[in-house]
Amino acid sequence: MSRKIEQTLSIIKPDAVERNLVNEIKEIFLKNNLIIKDSKKIHITKEEAAEFYKVHQSKPFYNDLCTYLSSGPIVVMILEGENAILNNRKLMGSTNPKDAEEKTIRKLYGISIDKNSVHGSDSMENAKKEIEFFFK
Ligand code: CDP
Ligand code: MG
Secondary structure, three states: OOOOEEEEEEEEOHHHHHOOOHHHHHHHHHHOOOEEEEEEEEOOOHHHHHHHOHHHOOOOOHHHHHHHHOOOOEEEEEEEEEOHHHHHHHHHOOOOHHHOOOOOHHHHHOOOOOOOOEEEOOOHHHHHHHHHHHHO
16 A cells, blocks of 8 residues: 655634634644644735635636735644645535535634635645745
């Protein structure tokens, strides 16, 4: 059996930081075979959010999304573990908390499709880029 140790980028979004959910969310990662290799609390500008989310620039929600991500402090983390990218995506749950599976972070804590508490890289390529964006 081959073991694929990966790194992925996780963000705890403003709605969850504001409600003091950082430790609870970190616990979920730690209990599910993810190591937190690095973590920092930052408050990004709208321009930085626009750069980070530029894959979504043609979407109708892009402007609100960038305003939102820059509206308050966030916690950015490098998570590491076996199949970390998919593992994290499963722990997060569906984009819309209403559709998220039981016990996922978005089901437990998400407020709405925009205030959905967490971000996670969706591919190896994006994980690399996103880690680079915040940590290099
Ligand atoms: O975060 P995830 O990868 O699950 O979803 P996405 O499709 O990559 O969208 C990025 C983010 O945009 C989501 O996490 C939502 O916060 C936001 N979004 C939104 O506000 N309205 C939508 N209809 C879709 C996404
Ligand atoms: Mg995405």
